[in-house]
Amino acid sequence: MSLTDLSRVTLTLTELLRQVVARDTSVATIEFTAAPPDDTSGSMPNIISVHLFHTMEDPHGKNYLPPGGQGGAVPVQQTPLALCLYYVVTATSSVTEGGPSNRAAIEQRLLGFVARAFHDYPIITDSTVVPNVPPAPVNQPLLETVGLQGSDNVIKIVLRPVSVDDTINFWSAEQDRIARISLYYEVRVILFATPRVERAAPPVLSVAEFVSVSDRVAILRTRALTGFALPTGHPLADPTQPFRFFEASPARPALFPAGAAPPSVPPQNNRITFEGAGFQGDRVSLSLEGPMGVGNADPETRRARISISQSVNPEWEITADGVRISIGLRTTVTDEDGQTLTLYPGLYTARIIVGAQMANQSPVRFLETSSADCPFPVAPQIVTVDALAGPAAARPFRITLHGSYLRDALDVVLTVSGQRMIRDADLTVAGHFDFSNATPDRIDLTVDTTAFASPLAIQLVINGAEAAPAWGEF
Template sequence: MALEDLSLVTETLITLLTTRIGSATVVAQAPDQLPTSTKSTISVYLYHAREDAHHKNAVARDGTSNPFHTPLALSLFYVVTAHHYGDDDKPEPLQEQKLLGYALKALHDYPLVGDDTKIGAVDILHEELRGNDNGLQIIYRPVAPEESATFWNGDDQRLIRFSAFYEVRVVLMKPEPVTHIPGYVLSVGNYILPTGVMHLASSHSVVRFTPPGGDPIALPASPARVALEPTTPPSPEIPNNQLTLRGSRLGGGRLVLRSPLFDPPNNQVVVEPADNSAWDIQVTSTRITARIQDSVNVDGVPGTILPGIYGVSVQVSSQVDLPGGLSKTVTSRSNELAFAVTPFVTDNDPVGVVGDPIAVEVAPGSNLTDPALAGQIEVYVDGLAYEESGAVAPKTFVITDDEHITIRPHFGSGDAGNHPFRLIVRGAEAPPYWIEVAE
């Protein structure tokens, strides 16, 4: 969650209670500030915030722990109080107990509030929090009676009010945007490997690019960084879109991909070789290779493979004979590895004067206009972050179509040299590319 307005969390709680209870008014006011004419009202008051220790040492995208670029993780503390006064301006305890009982039940029934949380046709999570994997955890805090009494100001002539205390977490305050990012590591070692079971040890691919004025380079990458670029190079070169998995006891296995973009249970799909011939899946006991495509066929239904980070595992199914001539299918699965499916930059327009638009082309299959990629595309030039805002000012960009990004660069024809262009989609970075400006 990344937000700038804490009141959105309070409004979410108000929506939950209002929708669930129906017969009560729910407000965000402090319980001691409501007048004695109040009837059938529940106050949900934010009285304290505490930094969440688990997220305190988060590392920013620029590789540092600069507090400007790391989110502030908060736990929010609320007091929920029922208010109902009679015509004589005196509280009516029985009615207040009924109201607070309704609130306690509602917050008990919905301890997790996310994008899909609905009561009837009403979305509970505030609209500005939906669509970005946001979620709230509502925790009832058992406060001792003596501690509850100390919460109320001694000058309050109404003494202790019947209340409940809640913690809502984790709320991440939006950090300042990262303006520079470092290079990336192409190889990471795996050191602890179990034996005797089906196991994936590592994933591999090549990262192919051409440096300015140089010859093409193909570097090995592990974990794999597979580009959506299906060109077949001359043998024995490895294609840009080839994923290689190495491990043990992999014979007869099927690839299983996992991504939050997949609809099936557990966000997983099994890639059947017979239904996905373009994937060119080859399996041995110690090695699996596949050419990642921009779509996968699952039970006759095509699905889209977008750039991003995926999980991959291997699944083996076998028939076990049971008494009475029956049989049962037993499925086992390996551990899961993460790998990146990246876009691949192929070309760009010639550079003109400062601010003139430049169309940058990516290989077919990246589907940059897919709604699932909205807000998930990042562009950096010379290490500077470009903003997606219509490409009308320097250091901005716009997604033109599935295969083109138009940028308004901060340099022009007078800035001779090589300007690194970095494209990151859902955390997966394209192979290195440079926009060259001739002298």
Template sequence: MPLSDLSRVTEVLTETLRLNITQRIDPSLAGVLNVTSLPPERAEGESNTVNLYMYHLAEDQQRRNLPGNRSDRAPVATKPMTLVLYYILTTHHSVRSQFDTITEQRLMGYALKTLHDFAVIGDDTEIAGVRLLPQDLRDRQNELEVSFRHVEPEDAVSYWSAEQSSTTRLSAYLDVRYALLEPDPPQRLPGIVLSLGAFVVDIQSPQIAASRSILEFVLPAIAGGGPQAVESSPARVGPPIPALPASNQLTLVGSNLASGQSREILLSNGRWRVRAPALPQVPIDLSLAANAAGEWAVDVRANTIGVTLDTSLDATLPGGGTVTLPLEPGIYTASIHTVKASAIQLGRLKEITDRSNAISFAVIPRVVGVSVVNVAERRIRIDLDASVDLTPATGLGLPGALEILVVVDSVSYTRHDPTVPGATFDIGEFLPNGSSAEVRLQFDPTTPGTYPVRVIVEGAESQPFWFEVP
């Protein structure tokens, strides 16, 4: 859980206790129950109070070596620090300065059941329709794990005797894993290696050795200007653009690619698996009207297969019906499913099939322009091709928000979250919206110069582009 404010974890736990006790266990306590996070001695004399106090924390020894950005100037600062948080749970109820131990024990039972029933708190965990994780902590692979610590009675006596000269108080001890302190954003980004390896393969099977494409871009005036076209491997393809006919052309290079009686190209992407869990690999089916009417095309030759991509792909679901999958920026894999032979046996069609290895390629967010929006606020807008949507809909059955990184003049910018109460769009942040992203620069946008612009979406980087200020 990348965060810099540890109190957010305590807030989630106290809200879980309050909601579950008042909404599910004992509704008569609604408006009466207090859930606090004070040191236990500060909660003495309170009524109908459940108190959860963080008394210790420690770095998790098993997760000390999480990867950071080793190419950065300060690689340690880009590595999150994993913490285990230790809490003590107590209950308090006094009536006219007199302890009510029966009520305290009942409240303790309610609190223990709550933390037992909600031992794991994630994006979709809710009570009475209220999600337990705040909006800004969702869709970031956050998950709190609550577990009770076994403390011997003698150890509990030692804890309380060290705190105050009174009888040991009824209490429970628990730890929460894992809280990750927010790392610094990387200041340098190395190139991406999509695949690397050596494998033992059947020489008769189709094998894909590489993916290739032609990457087209325009040099800045300081470098001579003019359009450039370079071969990219692994392939980096983009949306179809009439002025750039090679922009959506993917070439798979290998051996035995045309073998067998028939074959189909299978594509895979992590976000597609969320949209269509029944289709781990999606075939390019040109018999579907939407695919045939679009840009999709497949050209099979002995050692190469050319694939022309469109902005979305229709696929048939195993249970019937079709689904339309948008070709969002990101990392994809391609493989070949081949039917080597077929025969009728016992009245049924039997097929001998084979499948190639999977090879990676990137669908890039193509930058089409950069313009100054507000000089005083140092605000510029980076425009992408209209087919790209940086803020797609999210929700049930849909993947979460796109992972986006914007780098201008070798400086990485932080994504602004407008859902945080009181948040302001500050210098050093960017805000995606549809097919564009506004950026508040760390330099004056009227300063003459040539500034490289990089937009990276789900690991796929845009073509080279420069923001030129004459």
């Protein structure tokens, strides 16, 4: 909680009294003021004064941490100032009917209203609302009426046990006033806003190796640009820009088959860039470990070395400049042993291996250094989500993937609008999905669209790697 204007606390107290008194009484001639109780000037015959007469620093507030919870030595101007505010509440009546006795009775009645109101609402937060009696309109939240909402402000009101002697001393400072019946309140804890920190360290967004010795090979981070298309009619959709993009680090590239991407898929979704140091030598290799299969075999966790220095896999469009290596992941790759492997979506780790050729060696030998393993997911790529003909209570949809690799050995989790689907061949039942018998790049599913509105949010996760956002429109 932080404030810059103490008067807003006083306005909150007077607004609370105004709303409660207006609801619980028929007295319509009351003015609520922050003026001191001896200032009886006002437009109404009855005045309730909520006067701030004293403030002091809360001793417990000296231990508060600065915003953000920084440790260590902190300039004093960055530590919060916690204040306790002290109010005297007095009722004054200038009603002439009934004489002084009637005025005293009115003042006592008004103070009773005050005591009841502050007793019923001892803590004021963003959600504090004084309920009204219908057909009167609903009141705004108290803090919203004075512009203190949305900052987690909490105002605590405590009735002070002031003794008779203290009361007499309060009213008899000049020894010319008789003590008036009053209520004394402590309002706490009010924190003053601190100046903005101009030289604070920025937040840590990623953790990596940033210090290297000599030519040590190190991967500092991986990044990938992921694009997706918003559903038709989305308020952020731009007809001139079919895709929206975000940069992911760690990277989450998609897996593409050979060939060009279809128009509904951003062509750069399969690219991943490794950034670091020492990516140069007589021989540079990328060592991948993840779900792969030899030829068309089912996937298993394997490690493959892929040459960066030689153009063995032109479809991967590998580029390297010594501090970064960028590749476009494809479903098939030829490793350094000449073996053709099939990649599947899932969780991978990668390391960069740099070899220096040893002189006067036959056959040729290399002295190799390697970076540490760097993990990242390889996601499936959704091409389209099509609504097929069928009843609304069991409407069929088809998800088409960019790549024909679906098989039972994969762990596939499909969620539609927050509802997890069950893999079952009976697609007449809503909530079921299964792989298409025609081609291994399609997932057929059935959804009860009477329970949802278009578009349906599609979440596809294969082997722990989540595809970019997609929607099913109907």
